[in-house]
Amino acid sequence: ALRDEQPEAAADAARVLTGRGPGLTPDGDDLLAAAAAAIIAFEGPAGLNREVARELRSALLVHDLGERTGALSATLLRMAAEGQVIDPVRTLLDLTVERATWMRALGRLERIGHGTGGTYALGCALGALALAASYKGN
Numbered sequence: 001a002l003r004d005e006q007p008e009a010a011a012d013a014a015r016v017l018t019g020r021g022p023g024l025t026p027d028g029d030d031l032l033a034a035a036a037a038a039i040i041a042f043e044g045p046a047g048l049n050r051e052v053a054r055e056l057r058s059a060l061l062v063h064d065l066g067e068r069t070g071a072l073s074a075t076l077l078r079m080a081a082e083g084q085v086i087d088p089v090r091t092l093l094d095l096t097v098e099r100a101t102w103m104r105a106l107g108r109l110e111r112i113g114h115g116t117g118g119t120y121a122l123g124c125a126l127g128a129l130a131l132a133a134s135y136k137g138n
Helices: 007-017 027-042 050-059 071-081 087-092 099-110 116-133
Strands: none
Touching: 007 027, 007 050, 027 050, 027 071, 027 087, 027 116, 087 099, 087 116, 099 116
16 A cells, blocks of 8 residues: 555555554554554655655544554554654654664664564564655655
C-alpha cells in the first residue's frame, strides 16, 4: 500500500491488522503506528505527495478503532498518525543521526514491552523500504 501510494489498500491492511496480536498494544497496531511514523519521516526524502501522505496516514486509522483495540493502543495509533511517537522511534527514523546514536535508539526500542519495541522496529523498516521503493526522484 505504501509502495504503491494506495490509501484504499492501506485501509484494507489496517482493517486486517488493527487489534491483531497479544498484549496491551497488539502487534498489528504497533506495525500500523510504525508505518504512520515512517510516512511522516520519509514523506520528503521519498518524494511522496503531501496530500497522498496524509491520506495514507488517515487510512491506517480504521473508523471503528476504539471497538477493535484497547484505549491505549488506539491513542498511540492516533498519535503516531499525527507524528507523535516515542523518542527511540523518532531517532530510528531520523536520517541525520550517526550510526552509534541510531544503534542505541534501536537497543532502547527493542527493550520496550514484550514485543512492542521489536514490532515497531520492524514496522519502521518495512515502511522505510516501501517508501524507498516508491521513490520517483521528484
